[in-house]
Amino acid sequence: MKKTAAVGIILAALSGVRAAAPVNYTQHYTWKNVRTGASGGFVTGIVFSPKQKGVAYARTDIGGLYRLNSDDSWAPLQDYVNNTLWNEHGVDAVALDPNDASRVYIAAGIYTNSWDPYNGKIMSSTDYGKTWSRANFPFKFGGNMAGRQMGERLAVDPNKGSILYFGARSGNGLWKSSDYGKTWAKVTSYTAVGTHIVDPGDSGQNGDIIGLTFIAFDSTSSAAGTASKRIFVGTADSSATVYMSEDSGATWSAISGQPTGFLSHTGKYSPTEKALYVSYVDNANTYGGGDGYVYKYYVESKTWVKILDDNGTGFGFGGLTLDPQKNGTVMVTTYHQWWPDGNIYRSLDGGATWTTIWDFDWSGVQPPVKRRYDWDISQATWLPEITGDKTTGWMMGSIAINPFDSDHFLYGTGATIFGSHKLTNWDKNEKFTLSSLSYGMEETAVLGLTSPPQGPHLLSVVGDVGGWRHDNLDVAPSKAFLTPSWGTTRSIDHAGSRPNIVVRSGDGEGGLALSNDTGATWHIHASAGSWNGGRAQLSANGDFVVWAVNNGLYVSANEYPFEKVPNIPSGSYTTANDRNHNGLFYAAENSNFYVSTNAGTTYTKKTSSIGWIREIGVNPFRAGDVWIATDTGIWHSIDSGNTISRVGPATDAYHVQLGKSATSNGYPAIFAAATIQGWAGHYRSDDGGYTWTLISDDSNGFGTPGNNIYAADPRTYGRVYIGTNGRGIFYGDASATSPVPTAADAYGQCGGQGFNGPKACPHGYTCKVSNAYYSQCL
Template identity: 40%
Template sequence: MTGRMTRAGKLLGALGLIPGLLLAAAPSSGADDATKKKPSAAYTWKNVRIDGGGFVPGIIFNRAEKNLAYARTDIGGAYRWQESTRSWTPLLDSVGWDDWGHTGVVSLASDTVEPDKVYAAVGTYTNDWDPGNGAVMRSADRGRTWKKAGLPFKLGGNMPGRGMGERLAVDPHDNRVLYLGAPSGHGLWRSTDSGATWSEVTAFPNPGTYRQDPSDTTGYASDNQGIAWVTFDESTGASGARTKPSTKTRIKPRTKTLYVGVADKDNAVYRSTDAGATWTRLAGQPTGLLAHKGVLDAENGYLYLAYSDKGGPYDGGKGQVWRYATRTGEWKNISPATEADTYYGYSGLTVDRQRPGTVMVTGYSSWYPDTQIFRSTDSGGSWTGAWNYGAYPERANRYTMDISSVPWLSWGANPAPPEQSPKLGWMTEALEIDPFDSDRMMYGTGATVYGTRNLRQWDSGGKFTVTPMVKGLEETAVNDLAAPASGAPLLSALGDIGGFRHTDVTKVPPLMYTGPNFTTTTSIDHAEAEPDTVVRVGQLDSGPRIAFSGDNGASWAAGKEPAGVSGGGTVAASVDGSRFVWSPDGAGVHTSGDRGASWTAASGIPQGAVVESDRADPKTFYGFKSGRFYVSRDGGATFAATASTGLPAEGAARFKAVPGEAGGIWLAGGKSGGTYGLWHSTDFGASFTRVQGVEEADTIGFGKAAPGSAHQTLFTSAKIGGVRGIFRSTDAGKSWVRVNDDTRQWGWTGAAITGDPRIFGRVYVATNGRGIVYGDNSRR
């Protein structure tokens, strides 16, 4: 996959959150008493298995307890490793709608003094895409439950530079003390009460200077990337405690020496030798590059630093690796390759705690032909690479790859040498050797976590085996879902990796959609009465941006596209699969009767309208934009606005037509402070009735009717009775029950929802970073 593919998908996922920002609202009193008293349904929740799918910028092993490890993601929360199942357990599913930004984790720290304690610095964007400030979450039970300390500034788990770090660190001798490096010029912060409160370290002299693109008016690429990492020198503190004579209280000695990395190409590394009271710039340090990581081998007295000319995670054209001798002050360039041979930056950095002198580093921004990982067993005196060129373009690899557990990581690619499939990775900014096991190493990529359990084969001349170590870690941004009545139970439209035909939601699918492979799929639909007919649209650097399937999404053929198309937009298939209506970005609404071989511009409907089809009448299509509802009765050739009023004119809105019911429509959406809720029409959108008791709603979907019910089951992500959640109705919206709970909220869930037409009670929920979650009625 190319750099632009990952970048485009991630940024579109970020921008896709903007409607969620606008829709967050304060509680209102619109719900009736019956709704407020409605009990929650007992539900069991799981992930539709994909395994991975997003960027993992940080992996953290606890250095005091074997097999205790964590991973952080940029938009999808944090995870804890479970050795018995070799899988990851999600830890931040309790983050709710109003705090959705706290699913982005900019740093994580595991306490070596009390291993039950773990900390996460959370916040997704430092610009106005995220309206809330960042926070430091703290847990005393390994992430099962959390307390939160709010910060007076934002954090950027999905901002440029997010692979640098770790920005959060716990003093290994006095674990009441933590440090946090802040972005946006906010400096260095410290807590002395185990993360409960925080204050700025005013003595720290440099809040950072580096901005990826100072001219960016959105504030995304122009933000000061700030302070990148904090590293304690554990050799400069003593274990145990001493008594303070004046009070006879026992106090713990803090670690005296710590190093801080700053996003400043001329002043990257600072040190304190008096437990943070005063700070000095390390003399003699290299300049002109950013120090992404600073990892200390305290036994040998070496601070290793990985440098790049850019902040990452996508960019970086040159880099160096340096070693600083903490006892003598000597700096030494120990780069694995000469600067003339380097076209990438370094970032991933780790040392072997069992074998001091062994160090590894990644060329994180080496996209072509592959990422590179280097290893030294003599403190950087000499290096070997995970692969080398033989007779160009052939490669000699020191590893083998087995992706049988996650086969889609092949990307369906068949590249020419020197590229290979599967790739060793890209955006490899997280790299860690298990501190208790020299044979185990994990590293993060833009799509997964890879690892090995026989790493030392590297040194003996054999080949180490790289496999996905990502089971349970689900990090996809979900844009749309479809649940046909036959064929695969679920079809997904995802950011970054396109989407999948899920023939078994408990198993990893073999491959994402290909022919073409969109970087991001924005919309997907199937013909209600002919589920083998499927259409999807999405993002691609150059067209086509629409594809059709005649076998329920198993295979695809690209269609042509009208002039002016710049993005996927939304698409709809008629109930019998004979016609399609497409509302792409950059061009107006169009209709086709030959699976995209030709298109005709529709009249009477504005560009950018959301489109859907009637699920009973093959000639009827619908559109909605800015409070106006549009209907076509001639297969999408002409539309006319209906007389319906009272619909939301601002904010995002999503609607669906009821399967098998001509003219039946449900519409959800709106904006905080304005019109916001759920509406129902039975007359092809000529009029809508607002559903009483629903204060806010953002999605609507249908599932199999309850036994004895004449109505299909409704599902929505909404606020009802003052509570945000996932709700179900079996009586056409007269009453609702909440089917999730406060421990399972998954941040923002406003993109898509659908019930299962074959299984009563089952619902599939789109999240922005936690993949597709599905719930089943426990008492079904």
Template identity: 40%
Template sequence: MSSKGSRQSWTSRFLRAFLAAGLIGIPALALSPTQAAAQGPYRFQNVAIGGGGGFISGIVFSQTAPDVVYARTDIGGAYRFDSETGRWIPLLDWIGSSDWNLMGVESIAIDPKDSRRIYVETGTYSNDWTTQNGAILRSSNQGHTFDRIDLPFKVGGNMPGRGMGERLAIDPNNNQILYLGARSGHGLWRSLDMGQTWAQVAGFPDSGPYHEPIAYPGDTYDADPIGVVWETFDPRTTITVAGVKVSKNIYVGVADPASSLWQSNDGGQTWTAVAGQPTGLMPHHGKLSSTGVLYLSYNNNAGPYDGSAGDVWKYDTGSQVWSRITPPTSPLSGGYGFGGLSVDAKNPNAVVVASLNQWWPDVQFFRTLDGGNNWSLIWNANWSNPWPIIMAPNYSIDISAAPWLTFGRTPATCTSATSSNSSCPAPTPNVGWMVDALEIDPFNSNHMLYGTGATMYGIDNLTAWDNGGKVGIYVAANGIEETSVLDLISPPAGPAHLISEVGDIGGFTHNDLTKPSVMDSNPVFTAGTSADFAELNPSFVVRVGAGGTNNENIAFSSDGGQTWVPANSQPGGASAGTVAAAADGSRVVWSCGPGVYVSADRGNTWTASSGVPAGASVRSDRVNPLKFYAFANGAFYNSTDGGQTFAATAAGNLPPAGASAQFKAAPGHEGDIWLVSSTSWAVSGVWHSLDGGVSFEKLSGVDAGTTIGFGKPAPHHTYPALYSSALVAGVWGIYRSDDAGSTWTRINDDQHQYGMTMVAITGDPRIYGRVYFTTNGRGIIYGDPVASTH
């Protein structure tokens, strides 16, 4: 998932914190099965943020079967489109926490002879953020079930260049044969048995050594070589190799500005650089038309964030003639390269290509009907200095399926009719950004899908562009929920049962879990990191984040999150962190970058708290308005004067410095605190305090926990139900305890694991059994007992 213009997304930065703390990759500890009760029947589904939320890095249509299309995301798995319901179906929710790295998808291939058979190349990071190699997931039933083949190298679904591709390709003349482009210097690989076994292609001469500019010393993310990025076959040509018929002519794109296009004219036995090719750039995509013309979009960087120069070329594979067909310069633009590219299967001279990245005022699309001799633009514009822009769009856009795509701004089209609007420096909503995925439906020349850094858009009247009409752009991501969620709260009263803080796109107040949400604004955060409500006055809500409008990184609500106002002031350099509201809403404590601060007047003034280190996680007592708690570096702190001063308690059996832990105070019980950790054997588990953190007792029967939350008590119980993403009896899962932690019931199953669920969890204080939990790329999941009658 990727934030507009940032080098690494907030998702990636947050994950790095977990990796540094050793929170990921906990060994499965074997304990007696009697310590975990049998799993209960639950129904899980997404809270509807609506239409994406992250980078759609690839879209793959079947070339032989209509209405068969898949999408890949950088951290949120793969999806199949269901043409009957009009929704995208997630395919990888069965991936568990020990395999969280496999939720990133770098490539998808559909068998050209059997459209039910698909291959998914999975793996999120190819640098040192994980020790896990990638895998090929094979399915013969459209992704209902998979078998897994582990690869001998890492895969980078969330690494630079992830929009290039597809790296995984199937020979259209022999579906036993697959090719796979690897990263990190591992070159080109081939399978002769439908992906069961793989071997590096001997003699392929270029490993794709280019890497992105290194951002800081020790930057392994940008330093990893991008590698071999795509393969395409000429289905018109065949040759027999070792008694097997295969495609004769194969073309391979690599991340090597010196020589980026390679070909084989003997079925992959030998390889040569294509003569006369452009240099200094890299081909993001290479698409072969039905007449044997290879169209290529070039960029001087791997993307998806960057790219300041590029070209579009075509190579006639028959005559071996190169032609530069770069579209005319987009108006109002700085430098940009080219990313997404598609050739109409029914018209080999009809091509659409996207700029990458033209950040301002919007991405540009170019279309040609004559093989690149002439191009039309999806928008034209001029401007008066400094504003307004006057745009002439050849499109209309409908975001009703995802209203948050305005990012809190007032919708504006910036046409001549609104030219007096000085607040219109760019259209709202945007047509997109980071467009590396772009595909025309091979069975319908009017239908095109493209991915952006926030969602997927569709067009159903593409050829109207050719007749002077406007194409209709709409959100085509129904069912895709790809947010990385950083905090959740569920107030006991008010219009919203759930408020979320989300990496890369701020946060939401969810008045209806089933309908698209409107982004919280005034201010809008680049990333929301923490929220809290006053337990005894739940209409009072506070949230914090980073990258806020006008550098405002804290906001208050007096109506349960329906409206927000920023604080009148904030500590210098304050950003992100955690926030805690007093039980009655009389004050808030904010742990942010510079330190820990308290305000008793809704942010008009701030006082530095003493006795607690910067970076501590802070929480409030849910009964006593003057009590606050903090945890940092293995020590627990409490405050009895409203957060002005903290003191370390004598509790000495807690996770030590460097360990990652989470804690919360229980509603309705003063001084009642739960703390969880899953860093290692010695410091993993669940701890409980009844004296405000002065002492903690470690529970038996829970091996590790990453989150803790509270919900409505079970019938005939008075203590809140506990929820945790935890390891019990050697099994990671989502667990509930109705008896204050004495016994735990796993409430999810092996088909509903969602990869990484270790950031936040909460029950609903109004609905017994309902649980909300975060994922890293699959949005917010909520579950209800199947037999629930609420």
């Protein structure tokens, strides 16, 4: 391409996360992940530092960035993400400085479509990801868009660490920084912005230009301290997909003789061989592709050589890695190989010959494979319930060999990270152990939580991998929900008076299931039919199910056929059940609040004037006591919704749930995701909603509250469960004395001579004197 003047927007680099929250009370909480033992989501990239042993990072599509610990577990680096920074959990690329192990960079931004209102940013850290500075871009990035496993599209010049290049999406081209990522300018001489769109008619993840796919440098093309002369850029354009500059990015041209008809997925340069390895796939769809190969470009002879072909077997190639300690050792993963399993190819001679991690075995075994490895899933024994007979994995877009240890490799899948510390056994025709190695990496999108008053403290359901019964919050469950087993499970609920009875709904045939042993075993609801998804609630005794599905409300008694609730309009309903009154159900659609007193058979509208209703929470210990989170604040009724009034200072609320009280005769603790005094955060009230304390902090933001899922523990005071959209489930426990007052329970004692308990009453009640020795909340 012809060189043109490099002009561009200079982007401000910002540091810090946020100022102190302007609230009256704060309380320190200890927040931990509820352990599942595997990521439960798509690990899109893995990189090792070539400078410092033991330093490695993994990026995810909606769960942020992680750093490898010495024990093979992972530490999350972006739990600060809150309501205004939530799109930073989408990591579209990660890059390390080859000469300074403390420097790490990420391209942060989750969607390029209208789902994400925020533009992307390049974030830089000089302390291994502990703190970050930000350079804002004038367009969006796509950490959860199609092609997110390609890359890396962000890279640091190995000869001059102040220089970085970033390959953008959406036709925004190539960008460069010369000051360690502080400011950026568009490389106007590079005009191949990419043409590939997975589905041009899609308004979601597949409808945008994939853009550039990878950046690689030839470290031997210049001396240390000067910009590398030879740079390679991959572009999602099947007519010409790899470009090169030999003058430090001043001019660019498509490399002649390159293969056409496919997209470059990953590119790695071998300085000892003076060759670029490129994996190819026919499209960038996250879940499907049909063809591909691997080529090698020799710089000195300017020739391309095909070194691997899928031979029309229905998959492309994805992740690719080189072993810098073993010249000519290369590994590449298949991408979109669904049967009988994903595969990994390994060559010790630069791609002249290959072996695979498994070979076909037609002796009658099922699946028909002979594996080179023993499978270790001790960290997450439930994985086979999700993966079936696929032990290598799927959606394998990234693979990396440890540059300091040829025996150590890792690769990402759609559910976990697999890897080994005995990789070279492969070369000796000896088995090695392939282990799930993503402990500490919790990446599920949580869709439902419930905390029963007996049995396990928590039951959860999530997208893609189903859900669990959590008998120990700090130990991964031994199995996921089975019979039925759905990938995405939408809701879960227990019966208040008979908490052993549990219902869940999911995306799959017979999409409603019941359990009589608190989630240990399940059966499909006898009248589920072909319906699936939606939100299901149980009556207090567990004999009625109200199912918000198919744009309406339906009710079933004792597994008899569902009947549509006749007297409310069609709509998408938020629902809740009273934990103590068997016939009492609540429902909301937009701003309309409905109550049923006959087990969901009919509903009566109580109000439409309290704002947009987002969640309904019930007092687990008292019938008719209901709380409502809306876009105008928090509302409360003590008479089953007949009268409703606004409570406390919240001006906006997404969630409200109630758990165990602070004192033996106190009102339940109330938890809310709300805006109070202008600050959006997570709060608790111990005095019936009058006074609130902030329990989230600068290190724990939980993403956007609109995508959170809430449950409060009825057995442990102060404990709340927060489900996130990509960082799994957190549970929080108070680690300091509460600074806020407590309230007596409804009808509880609130005064009298010698009384030392709480003297305030919760909202809706007044402390009235009966005699000199006794006052009561009435």
